[in-house]
Amino acid sequence: MNPKPRSEKVGKKVNKAWLHDHINDPYVKLASREGYRARAAYKLKEIDETLGLIRPGQLVVDLGSTPGAWSQYVRRKMSPGGAAAGALDGTIIALDILPMEPIEGVTFLQGDFREAEMLERLAQAMDGRLADVVVSDMAPNLSGITSADAARIAHLVELAIDFARHHMKPEGALVAKLFHGGGYAELTQLFKSNFRVVKPLKPKASRDKSSETFMVGIGLKNPDTN
Secondary structure (H helix, E strand, O other): OOOOOHHHHHHHHHHHHHHHHHHHOHHHHHHHHHOOOOOOHHHHHHHHHHHOOOOOOOEEEEEOOOOOHHHHHHHHHOOHHHOOOOOOOOEEEEEEOOOOOOOOOEEEEEOOOOOHHHHHHHHHHHOOOOEEEEEEOOOOOOOOOHHHHHHHHHHHHHHHHHHHHHHEEEEEEEEEEEEOOOOHHHHHHHHHHHEEEEEEEOOOOOOOOOOEEEEEEEEEOOOOOO
């Protein structure tokens, strides 16, 4: 019998360790108990509770929304009593290139927001309004090649900032995912050149081993919005 290649053994070990950590993760258990689709809901919750960004009556756009945990959190924040269904005071528009299971009260648009057809659908959904808050949990598939991954991450952050410049109120706020490493300093500078207030945050729900962090920009400098 041929022994399994070392890389395959290592891969299985890593997967097993990840699964063990995931199953025992307190935020995974909490998400399951509270009906959130992913533990990511608690990242946005902590950011929001720290800065007070999301309030009833707002228009919030969720970029890279699938599976929907951030939209679920926003929906509860805009609902009397924090309910997951029923009355909703506000508008939530979620966008992703991947499909997403429906969330009551959330308008989901599947497609690439860089394309004209998708932007037209978005304009109809926004009905002449500008977003109060734009949240982006967009992240690329990482290859492990530092320079290539840094470029992919930077591209998504640039897209989120550009989206906010064109579709968000001048006094609005953008929450975007970043990763420490190559290009982080440049992306921080990009935020500072586009927003009056910039705050980096690493929520407790972000795993310690992860280089993931979040940047919040509040108040556009020289907004492009009409």
